[in-house]
Amino acid sequence: LxxxxxxxxxxxxxxxxxxxxPPGVALGAGDDAAVFDFASESVILTTDAVFEGIHxxxxxxxxxxxxxxxxxxxxxxxxAMGGEPAxxxxxxxxxxxxxxxxxxxxxxxxxxxxxxxxxxxIGGDICASTSGLSLTVTVTGIPHPGGPVLRSGAVAGDIxxxxxxxxxxxxxxxxxxxxxxxxxxxxxxxxxxxxxxRPLLAAGQALAGARASAMVDISDGLGRDLAHICEESGTGxxxxxxxxxxxxxxxxxxxxxxxxxxxxxxGGGEDYQxxxxxxxxxxxxxxxxxxxxxxxxxRIGMITPASGGMRLTxxxxxxxDVKGLGYDHFx
Amino acid sequence: LxxxxxxxxxxxxxxxxxxxxPPGVALGAGDDAAVFDFASESVILTTDAVFEGIHxxxxxxxxxxxxxxxxxxxxxxxxAMGGEPAxxxxxxxxxxxxxxxxxxxxxxxxxxxxxxxxxxxIGGDICASTSGLSLTVTVTGIPHPGGPVLRSGAVAGDIxxxxxxxxxxxxxxxxxxxxxxxxxxxxxxxxxxxxxxRPLLAAGQALAGARASAMVDISDGLGRDLAHICEESGTGxxxxxxxxxxxxxxxxxxxxxxxxxxxxxxGGGEDYQxxxxxxxxxxxxxxxxxxxxxxxxxRIGMITPASGGMRLTxxxxxxxDVKGLGYDHFx
Numbered sequence: 018l019x020x021x022x023x024x025x026x027x028x029x030x031x032x033x034x035x036x037x038x039p040p041g042v043a044l045g046a047g048d049d050a051a052v053f054d055f056a057s058e059s060v061i062l063t064t065d066a067v068f069e070g071i072h073x074x075x076x077x078x079x080x081x082x083x084x085x086x087x088x089x090x091x092x093x094x095x096x097a098m099g100g101e102p103a104x105x106x107x108x109x110x111x112x113x114x115x116x117x118x119x120x121x122x123x124x125x126x127x128x129x130x131x132x133x134x135x136x137x138x139i140g141g142d143i144c145a146s147t148s149g150l151s152l153t154v155t156v157t158g159i160p161h162p163g164g165p166v167l168r169s170g171a172v173a174g175d176i177x178x179x180x181x182x183x184x185x186x187x188x189x190x191x192x193x194x195x196x197x198x199x200x201x202x203x204x205x206x207x208x209x210x211x212x213x214x215r216p217l218l219a220a221g222q223a224l225a226g227a228r229a230s231a232m233v234d235i236s237d238g239l240g241r242d243l244a245h246i247c248e249e250s251g252t253g254x255x256x257x258x259x260x261x262x263x264x265x266x267x268x269x270x271x272x273x274x275x276x277x278x279x280x281x282x283x284g285g286g287e288d289y290q291x292x293x294x295x296x297x298x299x300x301x302x303x304x305x306x307x308x309x310x311x312x313x314x315x316r317i318g319m320i321t322p323a324s325g326g327m328r329l330t331x332x333x334x335x336x337x338d339v340k341g342l343g344y345d346h347f348x
Numbered sequence: 349l350x351x352x353x354x355x356x357x358x359x360x361x362x363x364x365x366x367x368x369x370p371p372g373v374a375l376g377a378g379d380d381a382a383v384f385d386f387a388s389e390s391v392i393l394t395t396d397a398v399f400e401g402i403h404x405x406x407x408x409x410x411x412x413x414x415x416x417x418x419x420x421x422x423x424x425x426x427x428a429m430g431g432e433p434a435x436x437x438x439x440x441x442x443x444x445x446x447x448x449x450x451x452x453x454x455x456x457x458x459x460x461x462x463x464x465x466x467x468x469x470i471g472g473d474i475c476a477s478t479s480g481l482s483l484t485v486t487v488t489g490i491p492h493p494g495g496p497v498l499r500s501g502a503v504a505g506d507i508x509x510x511x512x513x514x515x516x517x518x519x520x521x522x523x524x525x526x527x528x529x530x531x532x533x534x535x536x537x538x539x540x541x542x543x544x545x546r547p548l549l550a551a552g553q554a555l556a557g558a559r560a561s562a563m564v565d566i567s568d569g570l571g572r573d574l575a576h577i578c579e580e581s582g583t584g585x586x587x588x589x590x591x592x593x594x595x596x597x598x599x600x601x602x603x604x605x606x607x608x609x610x611x612x613x614x615g616g617g618e619d620y621q622x623x624x625x626x627x628x629x630x631x632x633x634x635x636x637x638x639x640x641x642x643x644x645x646x647r648i649g650m651i652t653p654a655s656g657g658m659r660l661t662x663x664x665x666x667x668x669d670v671k672g673l674g675y676d677h678f679x
Contacts, residue, residue, distance in 0.1 A: 020448065021444070035468075051470040062435070065439070104372065108395045124361070124365045140377050144399065147400070148479030
């Protein structure tokens with residue numbers, strides 16, 4: 018185990034081994050999705066897997082939630098590029114042969130999500146696995162006419178913004194894991210945020226149209242996902258904890274659970290909100306464009322030179338490193 | 349377990365649930381790959397997963413074999429449509445954090461295969477699983493100018509042909525599972541066929557150019573894969589066992605192992621040869637086109653009306669049902 022690798026190191030080794038810029042590859046590994054230039058069309062391509070016991074538990078998620086969420090998590094990568102979904106492939110591995118009801122519920126969740134995003138499932142693969150259920154969803158999409166919004170475009174001085182409120186999905190998971198029907202009935206919106214995330218496609222397209230300089234979806238936790246932007250852009254960042262948007266329901270649950278709601282908001286993943294960077298003079302314009310699509314935007318910090326590191330100023334004024342917040346599959 | 353479903357029934361339920369012909373979908377579930385019409389480009393899309401303990405064992409496959417084979421199995425679906433590969437996405441789940449050597453070997457095998465097919469890996473996903481290693485490979489491709497060759501185009505009276513020799517991969521697996529170094533040194537080509545399959549891209553394109561009426565790659569075993577053609581085309585078929593091409597090396601191993609080589613040739617999957625149908629008057633022309641690419645073609649039977657069923661005439665003259673030969677993940 019002394020020689021085993023972290024997720025970050027695994028990705029670094031893979032990126033180092035992949036050939037540099039083969040023909041047709043407009044954007045390779047290192048972003049939410051890749052972009053391939055076919056002869057007369059640029060296509061965004063992304064794939065994401067979810068495994069029972071790692072990403073979900075059958076105790077807290079129904080089969081239709083699992084299908085929905087697997088699809089949503091891949092579609093969200095298209096949102097994070099500012100693109101429009103085109104079609105999806107769904108690969109399912111079953112730990113044991115499913116019964117018809119489970120299969121129909123799983124597919125109903127995936128189909129409902131894909132239909133709502135105009136991203137039809139057009140093919141896939143079925144097989145057996147020695148462990149539990151897993152789903153791998155590949156989604157293709159079309160970039161915004163202004164081009165895809167990459168992780169690598171942030172510049173020192175840009176404002177960092179996020180959509181919606183953060184930590185709701187982590188709060189929902191807390192409620193589900195508590196097993197309390199009372200909590201579940203009172204915090205239904207948080208549970209919904211965890212079980213039925215909605216990729217922010219219209220918001221992502223609006224941000225692409227408004228020329229956001231960089232964008233990422235918040236799937237691993239704000240700290241970790243912002244670190245992706247800083248690493249790819251060669252910058253640092255400065256976040257203010259008190260500006261991170263936390264909803265009233267999450268605040269109430271946190272008080273009841275005696276948890277700092279910022280722990281959920283900064284470290285919890287799976288919100289599938291968007292974090293983005295824009296030039297300071299257009300932040301207000303961007304916020305208006307998002308509001309017109311029913312999405313709130315909060316200004317939570319600023320991009321700095323790389324030398325400044327990635328710093329978070331806590332409510333108490335103390336500074337911590339942003340990178341430590343979030344989820345590594347192998348830590 | 350009384351209510352659990354077969355692979356065939358799972359696929360039937362999923363196909364029944366998927367919306368019929370959403371916009372842009374030129375070809376949906378039911379073939380080797382799907383085809384999506386982007387605004388100005390048709391793209392072939394396919395995904396395939398391999399799981400440790402189901403599709404491969406670390407005892408018989410090196411990490412680089414596993415990477416190679418996962419990539420080859422998806423690229424082969426592009427060959428089976430007569431297409432040309434464009435790019436690939438690779439999703440890997442690790443049962444335990446890999447060490448650097450294993451990771452590099454796995455990637456080296458996948459990259460070597462993808463580079464040889466001009467199908468660069470442009471993105472993917474890394475995660476943890478609760479069981480062993482699994483790889484899901486999505487490959488995109490461009491159809492032949494004459495259009496993709498589907499499973500559904502066979503017509504009664506067409507000749508059924510196959511490329512190469514069948515059963516070599518199954519023989520290779522037998523050698524590996526025997527653990528015998530002696531067998532392994534004497535039957536190296538069979539082992540190579542199992543560990544390092546080579547998708548027949550040039551042959552698939554030649555068959556598309558020669559207007560083959562239907563095509564499939566042999567991944568689940570000849571019987572099962574031909575049944576796909578018959579089901580999608582609404583036909584039956586008539587195969588002659590003595591015409592199924594078996595190589596000398598496989599014949600020698602079978603004699604030594606006291607196995608009927610036809611068992612491997614008809615039921616063993618993973619040969620990634622192509623089975624195709626053509627009008628009788630062009631079979632010779634097709635065989636010549638394949639020979640020019642170094643691929644031999646054998647005529648093994650004929651497409652019949654559906655009422656005739658799917659029949660195999662054995663060497664002893666007895667007739668059996670073709671459908672029973674091959675691999676169901678859940679049987």
